[in-house]
Amino acid sequence: MSALASDVGTRTAVAARDLVKVYGKGDTAVRALDGVGVAFAAGQFTAIMGPSGSGKSTLMHCLAGLDTVDSGSVHIGQSEITRLSDRDLTKLRRDRVGFVFQAFNLLTTLTAEQNILLGLELAGRKPDQVWFDTIVDTVGLRDRLRHKPTELSGGQQQRVACARALVSKPEVVFADEPTGNLDSRSGAEVLDFLRMSVRKFGQTVIMVTHDPVAASYADRVVLMADGHLAGEIANPTADSVLAALRHLGA
Numbered sequence: 001m002s003a004l005a006s007d008v009g010t011r012t013a014v015a016a017r018d019l020v021k022v023y024g025k026g027d028t029a030v031r032a033l034d035g036v037g038v039a040f041a042a043g044q045f046t047a048i049m050g051p052s053g054s055g056k057s058t059l060m061h062c063l064a065g066l067d068t069v070d071s072g073s074v075h076i077g078q079s080e081i082t083r084l085s086d087r088d089l090t091k092l093r094r095d096r097v098g099f100v101f102q103a104f105n106l107l108t109t110l111t112a113e114q115n116i117l118l119g120l121e122l123a124g125r126k127p128d129q130v131w132f133d134t135i136v137d138t139v140g141l142r143d144r145l146r147h148k149p150t151e152l153s154g155g156q157q158q159r160v161a162c163a164r165a166l167v168s169k170p171e172v173v174f175a176d177e178p179t180g181n182l183d184s185r186s187g188a189e190v191l192d193f194l195r196m197s198v199r200k201f202g203q204t205v206i207m208v209t210h211d212p213v214a215a216s217y218a219d220r221v222v223l224m225a226d227g228h229l230a231g232e233i234a235n236p237t238a239d240s241v242l243a244a245l246r247h248l249g250a
C-alpha cells in the first residue's frame with residue numbers, strides 16, 4: 001500500500017468554508033458562489049455536478065487556487081490557500097496539485113514522456129522511476145512515450161495528461177470535464193484510470209462533469225445549484241445522479 005493509501009478516510013484533503021465569489025458589480029453582479037462549505041476526504045473520488053451556471057467550475061477554480069475568492073477560506077491539507085501570496089500559490093499548485101483539463105493542454109513540441117515529466121523538471125525534482133513506470137503501465141502508454149501529441153488519439157492524449165497530473169504524487173488531482181472531448185470508450189478508459197488511481201494508489205480526485213455516467217465512477221457526488229450546495233449522493237449510479245439532476249431542474 002502506498003503512503004497515500006494509508007491516509008484513506010483519516011484526513012481531509014481539501015476543505016472550503018463559507019466561500020463567496022461574485023463576478024461583476026452592481027446590477028450585473030453574479031454570486032457564482034454564495035456561501036459554499038464542503039470538505040473532500042483524502043483517498044476519495046468526488047464528482048461536482050449541477051445545472052449549467054450553478055457554479056461548478058467557479059468552485060473548482062477556487063478550490064484549486066486558480067481563482068481568488070471574495071470571502072471564505074480554502075484549505076489544501078494544512079495550508080490555507082486563500083491566504084497565500086501569488087508566488088506561494090504558484091508553488092503550491094506546482095508541487096502539491098495535479099490538473100486534468102477538458103482540452104488536454106499538452107505541449108505539442110514535446111513527446112508524451114517529456115510532457116509527463118515537464119512539471120517535475122520545472123520544479124527541479126527528480127522523477128521516482130518506479131512510480132513513473134507504474135503510472136505509464138497503468139494508463140497503457142508504454143509504447144507511446146516517444147510520440148508527440150499530434151500522433152496520439154484524444155483518449156491517449158488525455159491519458160498522458162492524467163499521467164502528468166499524477167507523476168508528482170500530488171495531494172489532490174482536479175479534473176475539469178476530463179471526458180468532455182472524448183468518445184464514450186476513451187472517456188471510460190480515462191475514468192477507469194482516475195478511479196484506479198484512487199482505489200489502488202490512494203489518490204484524491206475532484207472532478208467537474210456534466211455526464212451522469214462519468215459521475216457514477218466517483219465515490220460521492222456533490223450537487224450545486226445557484227451557487228449553493230444542493231445535496232450529495234454517496235456511491236452514485238448514473239440513474240441516481242440523473243434523478244437528482246432532474247430534481248434540480250438541470
Ligand SMILES: Nc1ncnc2c1ncn2[C@@H]1O[C@H](COP(=O)(O)OP(=O)(O)OP(=O)(O)O)[C@@H](O)[C@H]1O
Pocket residue numbers: 023024030031032050051052053054055056057058059
Ligand atoms: N469570468 C466571469 N465573469 C462573469 N460571470 C461569470 C464568470 N465566470 C462565471 N460567471 C458566472 O458565474 C456563474 C457560475 O458559472 P460557472 O462557470 O461556475 O458555472 P458552471 O456550473 O460551471 O456552468 P457550466 O456547467 O455551464 O460550465 C454563471 O452565472 C456564470 O455566468
